[in-house]
Amino acid sequence: MIRDLALPITLIGASALVGYVGWSGSALTLPVSVAFPILWSLSSSRRTAATVSAAYFLAASRGLPQGVSAFYQSDILPGMVLWLVASLGFVLVHTALWTHKLGWARPIRYVLAMVTMAVPPFGILGWAHPITAAGILFPGWGWIGLILMAAGLAALTTRYRPAAAIAFGGLWLSSAACWTSTNLDRDWQGVDLQFGSSLGRDVSLARYHALDLNISAQRHAGISVIVLPESALGFWTPTTERWWIEQLKGAGVSLVAGAAVVTDTGYDNVLIRVTPAGGEVVYRERMPVPGSMWQPWSQFTGSAGGARAQFFANPTIDMDGRRAAPLICYEQLLVWPILQSMLFDPDVIVAVGNGWWTAGTSIIAIQRASVEAWARLFDKPLVMSFNT
Template sequence: MIVDILARFRFPVCSAWHGRSSLSIRDRGDDQRNDRWKPILLIIASIACGRSGWSGEVLLLPLAMIFPLLWAMAPSRTTAAVAAAGYFLAASRGLPQGVANFYAADLWPGLALWVMASASFVIVHAVLWRPHGGNASGRKGGDAARALRYLLAMALTGLPPFGITGWAHPLTAAGVLFPGWGWWGLGATAILLVVMTGRRWQIAAAALGGLYVWSATNWTPPKLAPGWISVDLKQGAKLGRDGSLQYHRDLIATVRKAAEPGKDVRVAVLPESALGYWTPTVARVWQEALRGSDLTLIAGGAVVEPRGYDNVIVAISADAAKVLYRERMPVPGSMWQPWLQWIGQDGGARADFFANPVVEVDGFKVAPLICYEQLILWPVLQSMLHSPEMIVAVGNGWWTGNTSIVAIQKASSVAWARLFDLSIVMAFNT
């Protein structure tokens, strides 16, 4: 059915597909009507692609790979831009509600941020879109140019500065299609995406369909690291905002219950922001609580600096307490606010770009990902360059109520773990 629809739009090779070299007057009339509907249908399909591919179900991620085909089929640059906007806005549809929850405001600030966040994705795909050539040789040359342009689009939307808001990247689906293939699987997925933009798109579509069926029927979740546990919390917005001794005592009791004797637990992982402000006093409280045990706690906190703060992961044992990881890419706007320093003001979270991509815990080389880093491409790929053995993904998703944001974060993290055949531990607060 999809092939018939695309054929009616006369995407390259469709004439050969139907075995005809010329059009009758009636055919031309049908094509003119199809041409009028084509932009609308492509935009609707792009919206459906973004919504279904980024639903929070890991096995649906390959649906996002249809977007390059829709982008390439656009009859004009305007249609390509609107299709890109439809895909991105549908994939990130939880943002307006999430922003409203975070700031306890109406939807308007969230809607404005939603549109602003899509700008880089839309601009890149609009600028790099290329129309199809008319004759056969023109189409061949156009295919090569279009392939290079889409490769550039993938790189630009995956890496800073455009990649800072590079959510919903189709390459994330590599872990579903090629589990365990690592960088080879990432390259194979990139090739499929590029072929999707050319006149041989049917080959890529058939391969995508076959790989998807095979993966869905043979899918296994990522392996768990022995001796590691995650401690999810349901404390809502109050997580980490109560610095009282009683708060930490309650949290210690929760960890002790999860890691009770007999479970052979060596490392417990708490969500982002679980410890609140990281101070020497907080470190001593937790070290005393862990005295006499071999347990190591991995938890989120915040280190306040003169000009702002660092969103961090700390490691605590009876013998030591230290900052293990500083977030490379905090949430732009709500956390990372570089413009404050430009105007001489203090505040906001610092972005430790490309710093500490892996850390070592319990003898494992770990790739840490805090919240927003799970939604974009470059932090995880940078970590994978250092051959980690495990992904530790933490988040504080209390503000994502009535959205699929946390589910999408988890699906992305699982996909990367499967692609590189890594263990994974995830801890979230909701």
């Protein structure tokens, strides 16, 4: 009996450790997550595969309960419930596609699991995807690197896993030895803020003056575009637009900042571009946070107020002759938004977030690591702006 339980317990414990270390918030630890398909494929039953999958996902997303508790200013219980619910997609997919058959069955099914968790509908909860490590193992290889990464992950589920693991290990060591700082864009600059939960909620004149002072204090010479975090401008109104137009006159820069635009059924989480000539919405978030922002059930209950999901709309924005791939907050944890943007070969990746509610967790660090990995894979300059 004890011998029968030894392997499942070992696999479950190892899977939790892989999720915890791989998604610790450092880009260099992302390759640890490639051990998950090994553990999944070694499961001796569908039940074990389900538990191994749950252990990995729950460990990787461990900051969610505390973050939800802070966001809603409640006890930990709602966060625990949402944490478990969020894991269901990952667990169901990997449980349903697990097989005891050997040969080509397992790698083919794992590829199906990878694709399923990368695109909607299951991709909506596709956090902690091991393929994100492609940017660390194959920096600059682009789509070829992504294909090689997928092939390598599939190989880890076969009897050739030792060779694949050794190859991945060698690539990891090589990447770590040659590690350099992220390639920053020379014309765009992200400004980090520490305004806490008041950002986007305090729309007073004093707050806008504080934002303007932050921009002036942090602006580098030669910068043409300043990027501010998600929700930085609050609700976008004609009055807000006029105020920022006045501030930018003679400044020699354009502003890209997060805001909210009210619609008939709720609001859009957007990026606004402001110049001395005027302001305009340049990006509408493709995937707002499910539950707290995106509430698809509201159309059936008759309620309103949630953020709209654009899914595959506006994958890039054009500014001053340059094409940017925008990612707002939650999108940085997913796979399909960045890959859809990369299809259009953007010149720069722009990642913004409002993570005041993540204090004490590694969520923002994981977002940064994920975006950095994608930027390295496709060799794109990266601009980031977060509020804490």
